[in-house]
Amino acid sequence: MLIAIYxxxxxxxxxxxxxxxxxxxxxxGAELCLHQDFYNIIxxxxxxxxxxxxxxDDKVLQRKPSFFCSIGGDGTMLKTITLVGNSNIPIIGIxxxxxxxxxxxxxxxxxxxxxxxxxxxxxxxxxxxxxxxAAQNPFGKFNFGLNEVTVxxxxxxxxxxxxxxxxxxxxxxxxxxxxxxxxxxxSTAYSLSCGGPLVMPDSSNFIITPISPxxxxxxxxxxxxxxxxxxxxxxxxxxxxxxxxxxxxIFDANEELTIMRENFMINLVRIKGNDFMNTLRLKxxxxxxxxx
Numbered sequence: 001m002l003i004a005i006y007x008x009x010x011x012x013x014x015x016x017x018x019x020x021x022x023x024x025x026x027x028x029g030a031e032l033c034l035h036q037d038f039y040n041i042i043x044x045x046x047x048x049x050x051x052x053x054x055x056x057d058d059k060v061l062q063r064k065p066s067f068f069c070s071i072g073g074d075g076t077m078l079k080t081i082t083l084v085g086n087s088n089i090p091i092i093g094i095x096x097x098x099x100x101x102x103x104x105x106x107x108x109x110x111x112x113x114x115x116x117x118x119x120x121x122x123x124x125x126x127x128x129x130x131x132x133x134a135a136q137n138p139f140g141k142f143n144f145g146l147n148e149v150t151v152x153x154x155x156x157x158x159x160x161x162x163x164x165x166x167x168x169x170x171x172x173x174x175x176x177x178x179x180x181x182x183x184x185x186x187s188t189a190y191s192l193s194c195g196g197p198l199v200m201p202d203s204s205n206f207i208i209t210p211i212s213p214x215x216x217x218x219x220x221x222x223x224x225x226x227x228x229x230x231x232x233x234x235x236x237x238x239x240x241x242x243x244x245x246x247x248x249x250i251f252d253a254n255e256e257l258t259i260m261r262e263n264f265m266i267n268l269v270r271i272k273g274n275d276f277m278n279t280l281r282l283k284x285x286x287x288x289x290x291x292x
Contacts, residue, residue: 001118003030004060004089006080007038007071010045014096017107018071019046021094024114025069026050033060035083038071061087067117067269073097074189078245081129082142086264090124092117093268101188101283102146104274113271125270127185127201128225129262132242138249144262145245147186151231151257152178152211152241154250159214160235166227171208174218178211181229181259188284196220198286201276206259225261232256 003025010018025032026049034042036054060083069092070080077093084091093103094110105113116122129144137143153160162174182191187199187207196209197220206229209220223229233240239250242257251257280286 001030001067002033002063002065003067003069004033004035004055004063004065004083005038005069005071006035006076006083007042008076008079009072010042014071014107015045017094017096017110018042020107021069021071021110021114022046022048024111028114028118033063033065058083058085061085061089065089067092069094070103071096072103073100074102075246077102078146081146081245081266082144084266085142088264088267090267090269099283101279102185102268104268104270104279109271116271117269121272123270123272125201125268125276126265127268128183128204128265130181130183130186130206130244131260131262132244133258133260134242134251134255136249136251136255138251139244139247142247143244145186145247146183146266147189147245148180148182148191148243149257149259150178150180150190150211150243151233152243153235154237154240158236160233160237160240163232163234164208165230165232166223168228168230171221172218174210174213175215176210176213176218179231180207180209180211182207182209183225188280191220194220197222198280206261227260229259230256231259 033053036056039054068084068089070077071094094105095103131144132149162179164171180191184199184201184203191209194209196207204225205222206225242251
């Protein structure tokens with residue numbers, strides 16, 4: 001069984017969990033293929049008992065890994081998703097970061113989780129993606145994201161006006177610092193911090209959430225992810241920022257952005273008991289009440 005592994009860092013906190021994971025995978029008979037940059041970071045401090053191969057980009061998919069392992073926090077998971085793309089390879093998220101909302105396996109449960117995964121006792125949590133299309137297309141073939149597309153102003157002075165259309169029909173002109181178009185997965189991320197609602201992962205929706213709107217009567221709105229959202233930005237500056245999950249690019253103010261659901265999904269490995277509602281309670285303290 002070939003396991004591809006991606007991570008970003010090695011420190012005093014995550015060194016022991018990474019070693020435990022490597023040791024467990026090797027003892028289970030897995031063949032390991034590590035991202036080259038990650039291997040260069042850990043090779044002096046992590047011991048391997050088998051021959052390790054490395055990869056640099058998504059060409060590793062040609063070797064057809066059984067799983068793709070993401071070691072880190074949610075930011076690492078978002079990068080892993082660009083490597084996995086439309087391959088349908090299940091992603092194992094090992095949380096050595098802080099919140100780890102997407103990386104569902106804690107460092108305490110590494111050995112138990114790997115045992116369960118190797119005997120097939122896991123579920124695949126299918127998550128929809130958002131796709132961004134624009135004439136400039138600076139994101140190239142990686143113009144998809146798990147959490148959100150966000151339009152921001154490019155300085156700290158004036159607001160921007162974001163003219164928003166749904167399926168070609170005018171929705172609203174948002175006078176704000178920016179606008180978030182979020183997937184259900186992203187409803188627990190940036191959108192939530194801007195007052196957006198929590199949405200179940202399988203609800204097939206987009207959430208449109210303004211960032212610091214200048215109108216008290218403007219609130220987030222939920223639409224179907226079958227809808228196509230078009231944005232046209234107006235402001236005093238000639239350009240603005242667009243982020244796709246953790247990646248960002250500068251766009252010309254004359255550029256029209258088209259946002260839709262991507263035509264493939266991502267498979268997150270989930271161990272029984274780590275469902276979405278349980279994660280909300282444990283990691284976001286959602287609904288915590290001493291009376292319960």
